[in-house]
Amino acid sequence: MEFDWDPDDAKYRTEIRQFIRENLPSGWRGYGKGEVDEYKSESGRFARAMAERGWLTQSWPVEYGGSDASGWRQAIISEELWSIGEPRGPQYMNVNWIGPAIMEYGTPEQKSYHLKRISSGDVFWCQGFSEPDAGSDLASLRCRAVHEGDNYVVTGTKIWTSHVGLADFCFLLVRTDPEGPKHHGISVLLVPMGTPGIEVRHIGNFVEEQALHELIFDGAKVPTSCRLGDENEGWMVVRRALAFERVGAAHHQRALVSLDRIVEYAEKTGLISDPEIQTCIGEAYAACEAARVLYYRVVDLREKGNPPSPDANISRLSGTGCLRVVAELGHLVFGAEGLCEGSGGDDIRRVQTSSVAAGTREVQLDQIALRYLNLPKLR
Amino acid sequence: MDFAPDDQQRQISDAVERLLADRESYKVAIKLVERDAYDEELHQELVGLGFFGIALGEGFGAVDAAIMVERIGYGGGLVSAGASALVYPMVVGDSTTETVALATGDGILPFRFARNASIVLALQDSDVIRLPLTPELVEPVANGRVGYPLGRLKPDALAQGDRLGSDSADKMRRWWRVSLASEIAGAARGALDRTVRYVQEREQFNRPIGSFQAVQHQLANLTVQVEATRWLAYRAAFRGAAPLDAAVAACYATTTSPNVYRESHQFHGAMGFTREYPLHVWTMRLLVLQRELGGCIAHAREATRQRYMSERPRSPVAAV
Numbered sequence: 001m002e003f004d005w006d007p008d009d010a011k012y013r014t015e016i017r018q019f020i021r022e023n024l025p026s027g028w029r030g031y032g033k034g035e036v037d038e039y040k041s042e043s044g045r046f047a048r049a050m051a052e053r054g055w056l057t058q059s060w061p062v063e064y065g066g067s068d069a070s071g072w073r074q075a076i077i078s079e080e081l082w083s084i085g086e087p088r089g090p091q092y093m094n095v096n097w098i099g100p101a102i103m104e105y106g107t108p109e110q111k112s113y114h115l116k117r118i119s120s121g122d123v124f125w126c127q128g129f130s131e132p133d134a135g136s137d138l139a140s141l142r143c144r145a146v147h148e149g150d151n152y153v154v155t156g157t158k159i160w161t162s163h164v165g166l167a168d169f170c171f172l173l174v175r176t177d178p179e180g181p182k183h184h185g186i187s188v189l190l191v192p193m194g195t196p197g198i199e200v201r202h203i204g205n206f207v208e209e210q211a212l213h214e215l216i217f218d219g220a221k222v223p224t225s226c227r228l229g230d231e232n233e234g235w236m237v238v239r240r241a242l243a244f245e246r247v248g249a250a251h252h253q254r255a256l257v258s259l260d261r262i263v264e265y266a267e268k269t270g271l272i273s274d275p276e277i278q279t280c281i282g283e284a285y286a287a288c289e290a291a292r293v294l295y296y297r298v299v300d301l302r303e304k305g306n307p308p309s310p311d312a313n314i315s316r317l318s319g320t321g322c323l324r325v326v327a328e329l330g331h332l333v334f335g336a337e338g339l340c341e342g343s344g345g346d347d348i349r350r351v352q353t354s355s356v357a358a359g360t361r362e363v364q365l366d367q368i369a370l371r372y373l374n375l376p377k378l379r
Numbered sequence: 380m381d382f383a384p385d386d387q388q389r390q391i392s393d394a395v396e397r398l399l400a401d402r403e404s405y406k407v408a409i410k411l412v413e414r415d416a417y418d419e420e421l422h423q424e425l426v427g428l429g430f431f432g433i434a435l436g437e438g439f440g441a442v443d444a445a446i447m448v449e450r451i452g453y454g455g456g457l458v459s460a461g462a463s464a465l466v467y468p469m470v471v472g473d474s475t476t477e478t479v480a481l482a483t484g485d486g487i488l489p490f491r492f493a494r495n496a497s498i499v500l501a502l503q504d505s506d507v508i509r510l511p512l513t514p515e516l517v518e519p520v521a522n523g524r525v526g527y528p529l530g531r532l533k534p535d536a537l538a539q540g541d542r543l544g545s546d547s548a549d550k551m552r553r554w555w556r557v558s559l560a561s562e563i564a565g566a567a568r569g570a571l572d573r574t575v576r577y578v579q580e581r582e583q584f585n586r587p588i589g590s591f592q593a594v595q596h597q598l599a600n601l602t603v604q605v606e607a608t609r610w611l612a613y614r615a616a617f618r619g620a621a622p623l624d625a626a627v628a629a630c631y632a633t634t635t636s637p638n639v640y641r642e643s644h645q646f647h648g649a650m651g652f653t654r655e656y657p658l659h660v661w662t663m664r665l666l667v668l669q670r671e672l673g674g675c676i677a678h679a680r681e682a683t684r685q686r687y688m689s690e691r692p693r694s695p696v697a698a699v
Contacts, residue, residue, distance in 0.1 A: 006380070084698065257697045278684070282626070290604075290607035294603070317603050368599035375587075
């Protein structure tokens with residue numbers, strides 16, 4: 001058993017940090033995501049700069065322009081970038097699982113068209129998954145795609161979609177067969193966002209202004225050549241793409257960045273001398289380190305070729321959990337001043353999203369109970 | 380980075396687990412703890428297999444010892460594994476096959492194995508006193524005949540001990556933390572596994588109680604905590620009980636294992652309160668381990684001190 005980074009990876013981290021300092025202003029705290037065009041151009045610039053260094057899709061196979069870099073390198077990228085506010089912007093999704101899904105299930109035309117653009121940092125995607133009546137029960141989705149000649153005609157509504165304002169393509173889940181079991185009638189369409197018949201409605205919210213939208217498809221015609229994988233096999237495509245995402249977001253590092261700021265504030269106000277606050281800080285720090293070791297454990301399992309397992313659910317719960325612990329401490333320490341935008345003290349408003357999106361806390365707990373503890377399903 | 384145990388570590392883990400399972404050490408523990416007694420036979424078996432020499436043994440190390448300590452905790456063995464096989468050698472610089480007990484201050488606060496050990500290490504503020512223990516130096520403590528046998532030193536007992544010297548206190552504190560985290564990892568895992576098995580078997584309302592989602596979610600939460608406890612303990616051992624890592628491991632173990640205690644007993648109902656049913660072998664030990672060396676508050680504050688309040692420049696978490 002070894003718990004330290006090997007020297008090559010440690011050196012790589014130093015290079016990434018240097019790159020970050022060269023490409024972002026000191027004290028960078030994230031893009032002003034309210035300004036969609038600025039977000040698109042600034043994050044695109046960073047992603048392209050990474051692509052030029054060969055770092056954007058380095059974990060991809062060599063045949064698709066990557067260098068087969070290890071999951072450990074991806075973990076370093078996630079730790080260094082996610083923790084400071086993800087300067088790659090929404091393109092991190094392309095790299096992590098949209099590209100890999102196209103590699104696995106795409107036609108030669110889809111691969112040659114999309115993968116080059118993704119690996120140059122030149123394209124933005126959004127996800128069309130959830131619907132008003134299909135959230136945790138995603139398989140019950142109803143957005144319909146019907147054959148008409150060489151096209152699908154798409155009708156339905158997607159909700160909670162992020163990054164719609166800047167997206168060039170939508171990774172869309174549709175129902176192509178309404179008869180039969182719900183998991184078996186789903187297909188994936190790679191939809192150009194300029195297609196007529198797609199309406200975007202922004203949903204005002206207090207977590208991140210540009211994060212939530214409705215996507216309304218009203219008879220949009222999407223060529224059948226945009227389908228990824230076989231018709232009615234979309235559920236498998238998505239499950240594999242998400243399950244095989246080798247490395248998730250390094251929430252522990254994000255939480256530790258926040259914790260550092262909380263401590264700085266506590267030092268400024270003198271609250272650091274309060275022994276209760278010292279206890280809370282230590283517990284929060286330990287929670288982040290717990291999330292770290294569980295995250296690394298999953299990377300280790302994947303690197304050794306193990307198939308996806310509930311260890312990923314365990315890791316995710318721990319990661320989103322430590323974000324919460326730190327946000328709640330910030331809530332105590334920052335006080336009223338921290339309610340102001342940009343103070344760094346209002347994470348408590350935003351942290352709730354991580355235990356809701358991409359598989360709620362309850363879904364993670366179910367998976368652990370059923371597949372790790374082998375507890376019986378209640379029928 | 381490599382989370383997989385190497386062959387040697389797997390052998391140690393399997394051998395210890397098998398030894399305790401074959402002997403049904405947790406059942407032996409139930410009988411012994413009622414008399415404040417110690418599993419001498421298990422102790423001698425472990426000595427015979429060389430396990431008490433692992434921490435300092437050629438080609439072995441602290442991680443191997445931590446694995447052994449965790450597995451002994453998991454198997455419910457009533458032996459002073461952490462103190463004898465991990466803390467003592469790392470503090471003193473020499474292995475022992477004796478039964479060691481660990482105390483703080485003058486040994487007046489109740490501590491584990493006081494009546495069974497032949498050596499006590501007493502942690503003072505800036506020194507460690509080593510004292511050969513005999514029964515007349517120890518007062519028994521009644522603690523419900525569960526968990527661990529406890530005792531306390533009589534006043535001035537330590538006057539007869541040796542002082543180990545200046546850096547021994549720091550070493551003892553750190554390695555005691557690693558040992559605690561490892562013991563808690565084993566005991567918590569034992570309690571959790573026992574509870575999972577129980578809720579799979581126990582039926583009410585025509586179904587296993589483990590099929591109810593509320594039960595499942597609690598146990599899933601505990602699984603996350605128990606897993607992280609174990610890895611943090613091993614990491615701290617790997618890092619030579621570095622002050623921050625040791626404090627973090629002990630803090631996390633002592634902060635989260637109360638949940639294991641509470642929910643294990645909650646899901647067992649009255650059956651879990653009996654002496655005959657073995658749950659107390661793991662859960663009641665958690666209570667003792669959680670209070671040792673100042674408990675979660677002391678470990679948490681030490682983690683904060685090490686990470687945020689020490690003199691050296693703080694290493695940044697991020698690039699900007």
